[in-house]
Amino acid sequence: MIRQVRVAQSGMAGDQMSNAMILLIVLGLGAVGYFLGRRRALAKVGGDPRGLHSLPRYYGANVAMNAVVPALVLLVGWLIIQPIVINSAVSGMIPESAVSEGSSISLLMSDVRRVADGLDAAVSQGVMTEAEALRLDEDAVKEALAGVGVALGADVTAETLAAAQRYREMAGTGNVLKAIVIIGAALIGFAVAFGRTTPDFRARNVVERGVMMVLIAAASIAILTTLGIVLSLIFNTVEFFRLYPASQFFFSLSWNPSFSGRGGGSELGILPLLWGTLYISFIALLVAVPIGLFAAIYLSEYASKSVRSVAKPLLELLAGIPTIVYGLFALLTVGPLLVQVFGDDGALGVDWMQGGTAVMTAGLVMGIMLIPFVSSLSDDIINAVPQAMRDGSLGLGATHSETVRQVILPAALPGIVGAILLAASRAIGETMIVVLGAGAAARLSMNPFDAMTTVTAKIVSQLTGDSDFASPEALVAFALGISLFVITLGLNVIAMMIVRKYREQYE
Amino acid sequence: MTDASLHKKGKSLLALDARTKKRNAAEARFKGYGIAAIAVSLFFLVALLVTIISNGVPAFTQTYVNVAVTLDAAKLDKNGNRDIDDIKKVSTFGYKPLINAALVDAVAGIETELSDKDVGKILSASAPAVVRDYVIANPDQIGETVAFRLLTSSRVDGYMKGRVVREDLARDKNLDAAHLDLIDVMVGQGSVERVFNWDFVLGADASESRPEQAGIGVSMLGSFFMMLVVLILALPIGVAASIYLEEFAPQNRFTDLIEVNISNLAAVPSIVFGILGLAVFIQFAHLPQSAPIVGGLTLTLMTLPTIVISTRASLKSVPPSIRDAALGVGASKMQAVFHHVLPLAMPGILTGTIIGLAQALGETAPLLLIGMVGYIATNYPDGVASGFLDPNSAMPAQIYEWAKRADPAFYERAWGGIIVLLLFLLTMNLIAIILRRRFERRW
Numbered sequence: 001m002i003r004q005v006r007v008a009q010s011g012m013a014g015d016q017m018s019n020a021m022i023l024l025i026v027l028g029l030g031a032v033g034y035f036l037g038r039r040r041a042l043a044k045v046g047g048d049p050r051g052l053h054s055l056p057r058y059y060g061a062n063v064a065m066n067a068v069v070p071a072l073v074l075l076v077g078w079l080i081i082q083p084i085v086i087n088s089a090v091s092g093m094i095p096e097s098a099v100s101e102g103s104s105i106s107l108l109m110s111d112v113r114r115v116a117d118g119l120d121a122a123v124s125q126g127v128m129t130e131a132e133a134l135r136l137d138e139d140a141v142k143e144a145l146a147g148v149g150v151a152l153g154a155d156v157t158a159e160t161l162a163a164a165q166r167y168r169e170m171a172g173t174g175n176v177l178k179a180i181v182i183i184g185a186a187l188i189g190f191a192v193a194f195g196r197t198t199p200d201f202r203a204r205n206v207v208e209r210g211v212m213m214v215l216i217a218a219a220s221i222a223i224l225t226t227l228g229i230v231l232s233l234i235f236n237t238v239e240f241f242r243l244y245p246a247s248q249f250f251f252s253l254s255w256n257p258s259f260s261g262r263g264g265g266s267e268l269g270i271l272p273l274l275w276g277t278l279y280i281s282f283i284a285l286l287v288a289v290p291i292g293l294f295a296a297i298y299l300s301e302y303a304s305k306s307v308r309s310v311a312k313p314l315l316e317l318l319a320g321i322p323t324i325v326y327g328l329f330a331l332l333t334v335g336p337l338l339v340q341v342f343g344d345d346g347a348l349g350v351d352w353m354q355g356g357t358a359v360m361t362a363g364l365v366m367g368i369m370l371i372p373f374v375s376s377l378s379d380d381i382i383n384a385v386p387q388a389m390r391d392g393s394l395g396l397g398a399t400h401s402e403t404v405r406q407v408i409l410p411a412a413l414p415g416i417v418g419a420i421l422l423a424a425s426r427a428i429g430e431t432m433i434v435v436l437g438a439g440a441a442a443r444l445s446m447n448p449f450d451a452m453t454t455v456t457a458k459i460v461s462q463l464t465g466d467s468d469f470a471s472p473e474a475l476v477a478f479a480l481g482i483s484l485f486v487i488t489l490g491l492n493v494i495a496m497m498i499v500r501k502y503r504e505q506y507e
Numbered sequence: 508m509t510d511a512s513l514h515k516k517g518k519s520l521l522a523l524d525a526r527t528k529k530r531n532a533a534e535a536r537f538k539g540y541g542i543a544a545i546a547v548s549l550f551f552l553v554a555l556l557v558t559i560i561s562n563g564v565p566a567f568t569q570t571y572v573n574v575a576v577t578l579d580a581a582k583l584d585k586n587g588n589r590d591i592d593d594i595k596k597v598s599t600f601g602y603k604p605l606i607n608a609a610l611v612d613a614v615a616g617i618e619t620e621l622s623d624k625d626v627g628k629i630l631s632a633s634a635p636a637v638v639r640d641y642v643i644a645n646p647d648q649i650g651e652t653v654a655f656r657l658l659t660s661s662r663v664d665g666y667m668k669g670r671v672v673r674e675d676l677a678r679d680k681n682l683d684a685a686h687l688d689l690i691d692v693m694v695g696q697g698s699v700e701r702v703f704n705w706d707f708v709l710g711a712d713a714s715e716s717r718p719e720q721a722g723i724g725v726s727m728l729g730s731f732f733m734m735l736v737v738l739i740l741a742l743p744i745g746v747a748a749s750i751y752l753e754e755f756a757p758q759n760r761f762t763d764l765i766e767v768n769i770s771n772l773a774a775v776p777s778i779v780f781g782i783l784g785l786a787v788f789i790q791f792a793h794l795p796q797s798a799p800i801v802g803g804l805t806l807t808l809m810t811l812p813t814i815v816i817s818t819r820a821s822l823k824s825v826p827p828s829i830r831d832a833a834l835g836v837g838a839s840k841m842q843a844v845f846h847h848v849l850p851l852a853m854p855g856i857l858t859g860t861i862i863g864l865a866q867a868l869g870e871t872a873p874l875l876l877i878g879m880v881g882y883i884a885t886n887y888p889d890g891v892a893s894g895f896l897d898p899n900s901a902m903p904a905q906i907y908e909w910a911k912r913a914d915p916a917f918y919e920r921a922w923g924g925i926i927v928l929l930l931f932l933l934t935m936n937l938i939a940i941i942l943r944r945r946f947e948r949r950w
Contacts, residue, residue: 214747215748218743220765222815223768228783233782291544295541295545298541299545314552318555322903322928324871324925324928325929333558400534400537429775429777430776431776431871456778459782484778488776493771496770
């Protein structure tokens with residue numbers, strides 16, 4: 001795998017080079033444009049900026065902007081579209097018959113790309129000339145590529161080689177065309193803006209409109225990210241359901257992927273994973289909610305200022321610790337400790353626990369992680385309850401704890417429920433603690449000392465190690481991902497609605 | 508209950524009746540629960556920190572043995588012409604006997620039941636490579652006797668740190684109790700010593716069989732390049748997005764959509780961002796697997812909501828009078844924001860960015876999916892481009908990698924790695940706090 005990576009690199013390095021060159025040229029044009037635009041504007045009014053509509057630097061910025069921005073947008077678009085165009089053109093060349101049993105067109109295409117990248121690498125390293133690379137036949141190609149450190153798995157068929165040659169040819173023309181079009185666009189933008197630089201030109205307004213566009217684009221990245229998440233999940237999930245029946249995925253009671261990578265014989269039911277996830281989250285909440293809630297009540301209602309100023313940051317320290325630390329804590333400390341208590345020769349002599357990784361281990365540690373989360377959210381919510389309600393209750397003769405239990409908590413209840421839901425969504429989406437602490441076996445069991453596994457842990461194990469995304473065993477991770485996304489999103493939306501509604505109530 | 512009935516029973520107002528006592532007891536209990544909750548949380552915090560420190564600190568020292576190795580010319584340079592190519596032909600197997608002989612010499616005065624061949628087991632498998640590298644770098648030293656400080660094997664190191672005891676060695680074919688007796692004497696002589704382990708802090712990861720050699724330095728560089736990507740992308744994009752939303756956005760559907768998206772993204776599990784990174788940057792864009800640039804891009808998307816939220820808060824805290832004054836003297840809206848509001852909000856923005864970066868630095872789950880685990884980070888990146896594009900690990904991914912390995916000697920490394928990681932996080936948070944204290948203005 002590492003070897004392939006290296007090849008991809010050398011193929012990319014060439015690409016990168018030309019892209020970096022284009023980028024440098026465009027940026028250089030922009031910098032030159034700034035100074036020329038500014039000078040021209042000043043020259044037109046004889047060096048007196050008062051004759052200009054805008055400050056001189058806006059004229060410069062206008063030229064620079066017109067040279068750089070359209071060219072860069074074009075470059076990004078080109079980089080996205082060119083591979084798609086080439087891919088579809090080349091994969092059209094491969095006849096149906098060439099796709100052998102147990103393979104797919106996407107696998108073949110990755111072979112094609114690998115051969116093409118390998119040939120590029122060979123040419124750039126000077127092992128062969130361009131003309132030799134074009135004349136290579138399918139028997140020679142494997143040795144030739146092995147010479148430059150490109151290992152090819154299967155034998156290269158004539159179709160693959162032809163496709164690879166076509167791929168290289170198209171990529172080559174594409175790159176030349178790209179350079180011409182983009183630098184051309186930059187020059188045109190430069191010329192137009194430079195020509196428009198007159199004292200009456202409203203350069204500031206134009207530049208500010210441009211800046212506004214950039215701001216809007218930056219804000220839209222949030223939408224693009226969500227879109228990217230949803231699309232990448234949906235596409236791969238659809239692909240998965242084409243290979244594996246959806247009803248099996250949602251209702252099968254067993255999770256048992258085969259590792260042959262050929263598919264077939266795998267049982268990929270989400271229910272055992274969901275059970276493990278919910279069980280662990282439940283235990284985590286069982287730990288975190290009482291402790292977090294009582295801590296919040298104490299800190300906001302009882303604690304003196306000095307206690308509060310020490311205890312609150314310390315609690316928040318727990319929230320700042322990365323989850324990998326909690327994972328390690330679960331695996332190496334809490335797990336063995338629990339075995340000593342509940343295990344075979346344990347202190348209680350009950351033999352409930354076989355190994356250190358268990359639902360209890362992960363749940364307990366996750367609970368610790370969630371304490372500050374619950375407590376700081378509840379703290380905010382309790383503080384939002386109007387002081388008048390406290391005063392009223394205390395004035396009627398209720399003790400402090402009666403006030404908390406009978407007035408403050410009922411008033412804050414919706415908000416606290418929201419906070420608990422947010423914590424639950426955190427627990428369901430948590431990965432590192434369960435990967436290290438919960439075990440790998442998927443099972444439906446009631447014993448909290450059994451090892452179980454979760455949705456997130458299985459996403460990790462199905463997607464690591466293997467770089468082939470065509471098998472149902474790998475694609476199932478995307479279906480798990482979308483389930484996780486929907487569940488956490490649903491919890492978050494409900495929780496936020498509750499919290500917002502509650503806040504409005506007292507504002 | 509009326510006053511009259513109280514008086515009838517003849518009770519003093521100062522004596523508490525049963526009901527009041529019960530209520531007061533309930534009050535005390537309730538307060539006790541609160542104190543207990545705080546105490547339990549603090550106990551967890553202390554337990555966590557104590558575990559980390561007690562398990563991790565040993566990783567910062569390492570046991571070395573000092574031996575004087577005679578670099579025998581007859582073995583290392585058979586032709587005698589000091590030709591570097593000839594010297595390079597001698598593999599590490601050629602060096603092993605030399606080192607073993609040196610070690611046997613060193614322990615000559617000590618009584619031991621070990622055969623000469625077995626004595627070498629106290630050394631790390633990396634020892635011949637160390638000597639060979641030295642010889643290749645200094646070919647003129649061939650024929651001389653040179654003092655080396657060589658790594659001991661991880662078992663010996665574990666014995667020195669109290670992790671390995673004699674009983675453990677009964678079934679261990681790598682080391683006998685006799686070795687440990689030998690070590691005890693050598694420690695007394697001063698030829699075996701524990702010193703600060705710079706190789707752990709600065710060095711590269713090693714293969715599964717050599718925990719004594721593994722270091723976190725290379726993955727630290729991987730994390731560094733990732734954070735660079737995050738900083739370069741997330742700060743400008745996050746600030747631009749916040750300025751738009753806070754200062755310019757009209758109240759409409761589009762703005763609402765962005766706001767809802769940002770608050771949802773802040774709560775999406777980090778592993779989902781890993782799936783996004785895998786699908787978009789590796790599957791679709793064919794960026795190299797395991798490369799810090801992919802990790803950086805993925806973490807950028809994850810950190811953006813955090814930065815946007817904190818930046819908006821600090822923009823909001825700049826009072827409107829500043830904007831009004833700027834507008835009043837003829838600045839455009841854009842100029843008012845960029846020349847006046849933004850500089851005033853900058854300390855808050857930087858604080859938020861540092862906290863976002865700290866979060867990104869400790870994040871592991873997305874990195875697992877884009878291939879930063881399972882890659883053994885043995886090479887330092889050569890140059891900046893290689894730092895971004897060549898496969899590397901990152902600190903949390905490296906810790907995870909060590910935690911998964913079979914040899915318990917790696918656990919010590921994992922805990923040690925956590926100390927390094929937490930030190931970075933602590934520093935970043937301290938900088939954020941200092942920035943806030945020194946520069947944040949209350950209006």
